Amino acid sequence: KNQVEQSPQSLIILEGKNCTLQCNYTVSPFSNLRWYKQDTGRGPVSLTIMTFSENTKSNGRYTATLDADTKQSSLHITASQLSDSASYICVVRSGAGSYQLTFGKGTKLSVIP
């Protein structure tokens, strides 16, 4: 069964600090991996997508990495801001057919002043 595990479950950091969120997956065959940001009371918004051949991709202060060999991805947030407080969801697409997505449970990040 395809699975996506995210860690930690929750995280509290001081404004200005960096943090790294982890995503481990057992999805086969792998097609791509996407990170979403979900603000409280809102729908998820895509941050970045990683395909099999990509190791690193940046979107402003967000940098995602992918190790397809170990089936791990990370999302690194640099110089955190209060607006980064949200849940971050890792979603892996399987190449096995339509709508074959496996969602992680998310990491809830709180940035405090």
Next chain:
Amino acid sequence: NAGVTQTPKFQVLKTGQSMTLQCAQDMNHEYMSWYRQDPGMGLRLIHYSVGAGITDQGEVPNGYNVSRSTTEDFPLRLLSAAPSQTSVYFCASSSGEIGDTEAFFGQGTRLTVV
């Protein structure tokens, strides 16, 4: 610049009642889908559509119906509400196969069944 619009934002139903959650998008996307989000769980796919007149079941379709008569609208019907359907519901649309193209989500409908 509306994107994906869901109505209502909040709803309380009694067990056994029926209702329709509305979803409309103005981006001319062919692909639309409904998810539910429960505490401690990832988003789960209820139903999806790859174009007007075409729908299919997702992971958790029981108790829900959908139809897609236009490109813009994709309503989700609860036939006979049960407390287990208490959840936050999200509608999403994308220009292509979801996962390959960016999905745009609505703001969600928080449903409580008592």
